[in-house]
Amino acid sequence: MVKIRRAYEALFLGLFLFFLLITDLRYLKGWPVSLFLEATPLVAVSTALTTHTLYRNLTWGLLIIAITMIVGRVWCNWMCPFGILHHIFGVIGNRRNTKQMIEVNRYRKIYALKYYILVAMLAMASLWIIPTTLSAPGRVYAAYSGKELPQKGLARVFAAVTTGVAEAAEEHKTGNSTLQIGLLDPIALTVRSMTTSVLPTAQKATESIYTEPREYWQAWVVGLIFIGLLVANWWIPRFFCRALCPLGALLGVFSRFSLWRIDRDPVRCTDCDLCLKSCEGASDPHTDLRKSECFVCLNCIEDCPHDALSFRFLPRKASEVTYPAVGRRQLILAGLFGVFFFPMARLSGGVRKNFNKAVIRPPGSVAEDEFLRRCIKCDQCIRVCPTNVLQPSLFEAGVEGLWTPIMISKMGWCELNCTLCSQVCPTGAIREISIAEKLGVGPFESKGPIKTGTAFYNQGRCLPWAMDTDCVVCEEVCPVSPKAIFTRNVEVTDRWGGKLELKRPFIDPNRCIGCGICEHECPVKDDPAVYVTAIGETRDKSRSLLLSLVEDNAQDLVSV
Missing domain, CATH: 3.30.70.20 (Alpha-Beta Plaits)
Structure with a gap:
């Protein structure tokens, strides 16, 4: 079984890297390149909390949850690309003998940290529940006493409750939640790190990934975090997976329902603890198995010299630790941290x-x-x-x-x-x-067109405005038709008293879509004379530049 697991690891890691590499204009061609991101149950659960919808292919995450409730956390060791990378780095950096391996793979209290991280992040995603709870009774009463509901009797009560709660939840979801699971979700973290750090670095060596070199703002921060998490395996195997991963914590909660799990035969077991030598999840297979921590790597079965371990259907409940080892007070504190952190962050501007x-x-x-x-x-x-x-x-x-x-x-x-x-x-x-x-x-x-912002001129840096020098680069590259940048011919007197004919550029805010090519091509490279800001974007009426755009052409995309 271990060989089969390794084959699956190679398959899923290869598939992930394949999708990552073809996420490119040249190769995209309809491939489901976001499949791993869509298959992450944490993304499905958290976005359902923040938006009250399950977006498109995020239903793949429900399949992973269903698999977990049948055979346990197979995702973590068989399919998760980041988990597989941790496994590889752990093998590369392993210099321990058998006794040291046994000791380092025992369960530690710090491994409960991931559950507190999960609770804090889900609390940030579900803060809307508090104002909804407070306003729902009034909405329910209004729905029950109103004339809109056709039902009578008990059916009317149920309809009023459903309608009132739904209206209250819809009203309070805006401004009362935030999605922060992407900071530590293993797939989002891996894609982000590969995109901004690993692939650009590989491009320097191979010159085969991009058609032109890529640079990303402060990518070294993302890269150092990524490398640091991988190198941490040399001190504590699978440190991220065991202690930090909120997706692993979510799957650990669902794995308590799993029908199959590792089971130990106490008659055959000699307490040699060799089953801990290669245990990926520090799930204590040598005693009562911690179901929420087991990665179903099956290494313990392979390492047991007495065949005392097996992967069984519905084994004895007495031989397992069903629930994660977390404290109620700590969970409450983690939830309160999320509840208070979000408004403090939002109200900070x-x-x-x-x-x-x-x-x-x-x-x-x-x-x-x-x-x-x-x-x-x-x-x-x-x-x-x-x-x-x-x-x-x-x-x-x-x-x-x-x-x-x-x-x-x-x-x-x-x-x-x-x-x-x-x-x-x-x-x-x-x-x-x-x-x-x-x-x-x-x-x-x-x-009208989708506008991402509006261009402006810094006339103190613009060549025709500040230095009496001809330049129409911004007008030439403007891609819209009619152009958003136009010029006016002016006659000026130079420093020697001579007359000059110049073309000075102007912006038509009705035509500008904020594409930024004018700023990119401006010859004043350090601080371009033409620059784009977010004002005038059509995704939000409150950020419209012109009153006419608010009244006529603005697109309200808040609830899309």
Whole structure:
């Protein structure tokens, strides 16, 4: 069975790397490149809490939960790419003898930390429950006493409760939750790290991954975290999986229902503890098995010299530790941390009134509050972007927005006829849009094009404005038609008293879509004379630049 498991590990790691490499304009061609992200149960559960919907293919996560409830945490050791990488690094760095291996694989209290992390993150995702609970009784009474419900008697009571609670939940989901599981979700973390650090580094050596080199803002931070977590295996095997992984904690909760598990025959067992030598999950197979910690690696069965261990259907309950070893007080404190951290983070600015002008989201992004309730920081959109304009943010969007995608036009620009980022987003933070919708043509003509921001001029740095030097680069590269950048001919007097004819550029805010190519191509490279900010984006009416756009063409995407 161990050989079969290793074959599955090679298969799933290879499949993950294959999908990662073909997440590219040249190779995409309909491949399900976001499959691993969509199959993560933690993403399905947490986005269902923050948005009250289960987005598209996230139902794959429910299948993983079902498998876990049958055979245990097979995901962690058979399918998870990050878990497989930890296994590989652990083998590479292992210099311990048998006795040391046995000791290092015993269960430790610190391994309960992942459950507290999970509770804190789910508390941030479900804070809307508190105001919903407070306002639901009034909504239920209003629904029951109103004239809208046709039912009578007990059926009317049930209908009023359902309607009232649903209305209260819908009202309070906005502004009362955030999605932070992407910080430590193993698939999101791996894709983010590969995208921003590993693949660009590999490009330097092979020059075969990208058509042009890629640079990512502060990628070294992501890279160091990724490498640090892998190297930690040399001190504590599978440290991330055992102590930090919130997905492992979620699957550990569901694995208590598993029908099959490792079972020890106390008659044959000689208490040699050799079953601990290669135990991946530190699940104590030498005594009562910790069901929530077992990765179903089956190494213990392989290592047992007396055939005292087997993988059995419905073994004795007395020989297992069914529940995770966590304390109620600690769980409550973790939940309270999540409940209080979210409002403190949100009220620190960066999302509403004091939103950062640099937070320019990809085209098709939903409004910022909804975006922060959907984005898992996987940076899959950054991986597929052909121009390198999408970058992982730091704290431009507040602490909630860490590593979410923003457009930095000095790095690239948004290609006019490209919607790849919307095609690979696994959670709908970037809606899947067509070229016609992006350009505002055909059936979308009445709405107009999707605007990600608006360009402005710093006349003190613009060559025609500040230095009496001809330059029309920004106008030439503007991709929309009619162009959003136009020039006016002016006659000026130079420093010697001579007359000069100049073309000075101006922005038409009705035409500008915020693509950023003008800023990218501006010859004033250090601090471009033309720059794009988030104002004027069509995903949020409150950020519209012109009153006419609010009234006529604004797209309310808050609830999409």
